[in-house]
Amino acid sequence: MSVLAGQTAIVTGSSSGIGAAIARAVGAAGANVVVNYPGGHSDAADAVVADIVAAGGAAIAFACDVSKEAEVDAMVAHAVATYGTIDIMIANAGWQKDAPFAEMTLAKWQAVIDVNLTGQFLCARAAVREFARRGMVPERSRALGKIVCMSSVHEVIPWGGHVDYAASKGGVMMLMKSIAQELAPQKIRCNGIAPGAIKTPINRSAWETPEAEKKLLELIPYGRIGEPEDIARATVWLCSDDSDYVTGTTLFVDGGMTLYPGFSTGG
Ligand code: NAD
Numbered sequence: 001m002s003v004l005a006g007q008t009a010i011v012t013g014s015s016s017g018i019g020a021a022i023a024r025a026v027g028a029a030g031a032n033v034v035v036n037y038p039g040g041h042s043d044a045a046d047a048v049v050a051d052i053v054a055a056g057g058a059a060i061a062f063a064c065d066v067s068k069e070a071e072v073d074a075m076v077a078h079a080v081a082t083y084g085t086i087d088i089m090i091a092n093a094g095w096q097k098d099a100p101f102a103e104m105t106l107a108k109w110q111a112v113i114d115v116n117l118t119g120q121f122l123c124a125r126a127a128v129r130e131f132a133r134r135g136m137v138p139e140r141s142r143a144l145g146k147i148v149c150m151s152s153v154h155e156v157i158p159w160g161g162h163v164d165y166a167a168s169k170g171g172v173m174m175l176m177k178s179i180a181q182e183l184a185p186q187k188i189r190c191n192g193i194a195p196g197a198i199k200t201p202i203n204r205s206a207w208e209t210p211e212a213e214k215k216l217l218e219l220i221p222y223g224r225i226g227e228p229e230d231i232a233r234a235t236v237w238l239c240s241d242d243s244d245y246v247t248g249t250t251l252f253v254d255g256g257m258t259l260y261p262g263f264s265t266g267g
Pocket of ligand 1: 012017115
């Protein structure tokens with residue numbers, strides 16, 4: 001059974017990595033998918049759309065910088081014009097601009113907060129406005145709408161050399177929980193996913209050589225680096241009625257990275 005049949009999902013930053021896997025998975029689960037990418041033309045976004053269509057689904061690509069209010073509102077308006085409404089917002093777009101703390105420029109800090117945190121605020125707000133305009137459709141979902149905020153284990157694990165990124169993800173957690181608390185009475189569910197180390201372009205240097213991979217595996221009790229599909233499967237569940245009683249929570253999909261593996265033999 002297609003658990004998202006008849007629903008429409010926007011997946012931000014879905015021309016690569018985790019977002020692309022999520023777009024394919026929600027498409028396979030029956031949702032119409034808006035494959036978002038930051039700007040210009042993207043062959044990679046077109047390829048994700050083609051994959052979804054080839055598998056029997058429906059999808060379009062749409063360029064929008066999630067840190068720009070007017071562009072986010074235009075993306076949601078385009079999705080509504082194309083598919084009638086949106087039921088699901090998956091705020092996944094994010095990036096890193098790393099530097100030792102004393103050398104971190106305001107420009108780097110601002111760029112990461114703008115995309116990783118403000119971008120999620122803008123996408124969630126636009127989605128909530130559309131959910132309220134459309135109203136309940138009980139035959140499609142028990143919820144008025146679903147929002148998934150892509151966080152990180154760094155919403156709880158401090159990360160030297162990446163203070164902008166860790167601060168943005170800590171912010172995402174409280175954004176997600178506050179939205180969930182305020183809007184649960186309206187039957188809007190908002191949850192986060194905190195991936196551990198997943199093989200994507202964002203962290204290539206952490207896994208592409210055998211030495212780097214061995215060092216990374218020391219942080220992962222489950223003994224393997226995650227794949228984008230690990231996150232995609234969790235996302236489909238959080239968007240479906242199978243998780244209808246789940247809101248305001250972060251689902252850690254991290255192979256045990258947040259279990260403090262350094263303490264496994266007594267600390
Ligand atoms: P990725 O670089 O493949 O994907 C990030 C995507 O965001 C890219 O497609 C990029 O084009 C898009 N993007 C960047 N700025 C944008 C903007 N302004 N507007 C629209 N799109 C924009 O890396 P990924 O690992 O797939 O990252 C996806 C999400 O997962 C991010 O939020 C990241 O912080 C989070 N995450 C990843 C890992 C990991 O190990 N890979 C771990 C924890 C969290």
